[in-house]
Amino acid sequence: TQLLEQSPQFLSIQEGENLTVYCNSSSVFSSLQWYRQEPGEGPVLLVTVVTGGEVKKLKRLTFQFGDARKDSSLHITAAQPGDTGLYLCAGALTGSQGNLIFGKGTKLSVKP
Amino acid sequence: GAVVSQHPSWVICKSGTSVKIECRSLDFQATTMFWYRQFPKQSLMLMATSNEGSKATYEQGVEKDKFLINHASLTLSTLTVTSAHPEDSSFYICSARDWSGGTETQYFGPGTRLLVL
Numbered sequence: 408t409q410l411l412e413q414s415p416q417f418l419s420i421q422e423g424e425n426l427t428v429y430c431n432s433s434s435v436f437s438s439l440q441w442y443r444q445e446p447g448e449g450p451v452l453l454v455t456v457v458t459g460g461e462v463k464k465l466k467r468l469t470f471q472f473g474d475a476r477k478d479s480s481l482h483i484t485a486a487q488p489g490d491t492g493l494y495l496c497a498g499a500l501t502g503s504q505g506n507l508i509f510g511k512g513t514k515l516s517v518k519p
Numbered sequence: 520g521a522v523v524s525q526h527p528s529w530v531i532c533k534s535g536t537s538v539k540i541e542c543r544s545l546d547f548q549a550t551t552m553f554w555y556r557q558f559p560k561q562s563l564m565l566m567a568t569s570n571e572g573s574k575a576t577y578e579q580g581v582e583k584d585k586f587l588i589n590h591a592s593l594t595l596s597t598l599t600v601t602s603a604h605p606e607d608s609s610f611y612i613c614s615a616r617d618w619s620g621g622t623e624t625q626y627f628g629p630g631t632r633l634l635v636l
Binding site: 437438440442447448449450451452455457495497499506507509510511512514 | 523525553560561562563565568610612614622623624625626627628629630632
């Protein structure tokens with residue numbers, strides 16, 4: 408059973424379109440992190456959210472942590488080809504040793 | 520953000536040899552580092568948690584005698600793949616946990632691609 412369900416798995420859109428990626432769980436997380444990974448490289452941290460209901464913005468990216476800290480979303484406005492990559496959500500379970508639980512990832516392709 | 524380096528970035532070796540991969544936190548101290556494995560087009564799979572000054576904690580199904588982990592200092596963890604075989608070929612990524620600013624964050628290295636012939 409996947410503890411952190413990430414959807415969609417694949418997303419192919421045109422430049423300028425908006426998109427949302429979701430991460431859902433029945434478990435409560437003390438924090439949740441979003442990463443972006445390009446082929447052959449390690450994941451790069453985009454944001455960490457820790458408070459239920461928290462919203463963080465990073466240029467055209469908006470991250471939201473659910474009120475109950477069980478889910479999160481990443482919204483990209485006016486996607487650009489440079490946004491192409493694998494987006495990973497990862498949560499730290501409450502009371503755990505801090506090990507991250509990763510979603511399966513969303514492979515985003517933005518066509519010019 | 521904090522920087523984590525990995526060395527080597529890629530390695531090709533013959534079957535039966537051992538390969539050591541280094542993970543370093545460059546601008547912060549990390550009592551805990553993590554080793555992941557990633558297959559093509561898949562997400563990261565946690566292999567083990569590396570704790571400075573103590574034994575690593577391995578995930579279920581990961582052979583501790585095959586994947587030796589040493590975390591001798593607060594900035595360095597090493598993963599040694601012993602007697603490597605072609606099925607060990609993969610992308611290995613480490614991360615280091617940073618507690619700066621009161622929030623726990625994991626920063627990842629750039630990864631090491633291992634090809635066993």
